[in-house]
Amino acid sequence: MNNLEKYGLIKENNQTNQNLGRVIAQHRDLYQVVTNEGVLEAKVSGKLRYQLESPIEFPAVGDWVELETKIDIGVIQKVLPRKSVLVRESSGSSSKGQVIASNIETIFICMSLNHNFNPRRVERFLTIVWDSGATPVVVLTKSDQCDDVEEKLQALEDVCFGIKVIVCSVIDETGLAELQTLIQPQQTVAFVGSSGVGKSSLINHFLGQDLLETKQIRGSDDKGRHTTTSREMLILPNGGIVIDTPGMRELQILTGDVSKTFEDITELAKDCKFRDCTHQNEPGCAVKKAIDEGFLDADRLTSYLKLQREVSYSQLNSRQLENQKINQIFGSKKAMKQSRKHMQQIKRR
Numbered sequence: 001m002n003n004l005e006k007y008g009l010i011k012e013n014n015q016t017n018q019n020l021g022r023v024i025a026q027h028r029d030l031y032q033v034v035t036n037e038g039v040l041e042a043k044v045s046g047k048l049r050y051q052l053e054s055p056i057e058f059p060a061v062g063d064w065v066e067l068e069t070k071i072d073i074g075v076i077q078k079v080l081p082r083k084s085v086l087v088r089e090s091s092g093s094s095s096k097g098q099v100i101a102s103n104i105e106t107i108f109i110c111m112s113l114n115h116n117f118n119p120r121r122v123e124r125f126l127t128i129v130w131d132s133g134a135t136p137v138v139v140l141t142k143s144d145q146c147d148d149v150e151e152k153l154q155a156l157e158d159v160c161f162g163i164k165v166i167v168c169s170v171i172d173e174t175g176l177a178e179l180q181t182l183i184q185p186q187q188t189v190a191f192v193g194s195s196g197v198g199k200s201s202l203i204n205h206f207l208g209q210d211l212l213e214t215k216q217i218r219g220s221d222d223k224g225r226h227t228t229t230s231r232e233m234l235i236l237p238n239g240g241i242v243i244d245t246p247g248m249r250e251l252q253i254l255t256g257d258v259s260k261t262f263e264d265i266t267e268l269a270k271d272c273k274f275r276d277c278t279h280q281n282e283p284g285c286a287v288k289k290a291i292d293e294g295f296l297d298a299d300r301l302t303s304y305l306k307l308q309r310e311v312s313y314s315q316l317n318s319r320q321l322e323n324q325k326i327n328q329i330f331g332s333k334k335a336m337k338q339s340r341k342h343m344q345q346i347k348r349r
């Protein structure tokens with residue numbers, strides 16, 4: 001098996017694949033691409049850069065690309081059509097979206113069977129995965145810590161209709177063999193889910209070694225992760241391929257873990273005068289105070305508020321959404337009725 005086959009290339013009628021490669025890591029404008037000759041650094045050609053119309057079209061981890069090899073660097077000329085693409089709507093103001101990874105066949109949505117258990121969260125992850133074109137599988141982790149697995153499975157019945165659900169534990173090895181059968185040689189998979197549900201532990205299990213640092217080892221400090229290593233695409237001993245990029249890990253913020261991602265703000269907010277403080281113009285706001293005193297970046301509050309809005313929208317159904325919009329504009333439904341009445345009176349005059 002040549003390099004590219006190892007990285008998931010399925011041979012089709014004796015193609016030569018001379019200029020073919022797969023992106024295995026990305027650091028801003030610089031890509032790491034695996035070819036049949038080895039791994040090389042690569043950039044996007046000037047021509048391609050000019051042709052691409054949106055950030056989403058730029059190469060990303062998982063992409064198959066055509067490239068020309070110069071002496072010390074590869075030049076990417078073309079991104080081959082993607083079979084699936086996981087996109088993260090960017091939360092900055094230049095809202096264009098960003099590719100997290102592409103050409104993933106199966107995405108394991110991980111959720112632990114203890115306090116992290118929440119069917120709504122699975123639902124949100126499912127939406128993202130279906131949108132990507134990959135096949136979702138729901139993986140319920142830490143079954144060794146749960147006494148009511150059956151009940152929890154029932155709670156998921158509607159949400160997970162027609163989807164494979166696997167109960168597992170790396171402690172007593174429940175379900176791991178079954179999970180392994182879903183990671184076939186040359187198939188690309190990924191693990192998503194909130195921080196701490198056991199994604200690294202599962203990947204390490206399938207790797208047969210502790211390549212990824214789990215929470216226990218790294219302590220609670222998440223900083224610095226992935227800065228020294230570029231293991232964003234891992235080949236398992238059985239031949240399966242796992243994509244594990246920092247972006248993949250960040251997918252959780254889209255799905256409601258705002259308070260966890262913005263622990264500094266939630267911590268500060270405990271000192272706000274009002275429990276339901278929105279940190280915008282209330283008196284006695286500890287978050288605003290921290291910004292004024294230079295302890296907190298104002299940008300951080302902005303992205304917190306933006307994300308919170310996105311998340312709360314995505315959690316509401318359309319009717320609630322309508323009500324929430326009304327509340328934002330008019331204060332309440334009652335106020336809206338009053339303002340309508342008022343408008344009608346004006347018209348009549």
Ligand SMILES: Nc1nc2c(ncn2[C@@H]2O[C@H](COP(=O)(O)OP(=O)(O)OP(=O)(O)O)[C@@H](O)[C@H]2O)c(=O)[nH]1
Pocket residue numbers: 141142143144145168169170171193194195196197198199200201202213214215216249
């Ligand atoms: N009891 C029990 N603990 C587990 C299991 N799997 C993982 N853990 C523990 O849960 C903690 C978090 O596991 P990780 O594998 O680091 O979780 P993660 O999802 O990779 O977290 P992030 O890297 O933050 O995204 C660690 O202390 C693990 O030892 C399990 O099946 N049972």
Ligand SMILES: [Zn+2]
Pocket residue numbers: 269272273277278279280282284285286287288
């Ligand atoms: Zn506040």
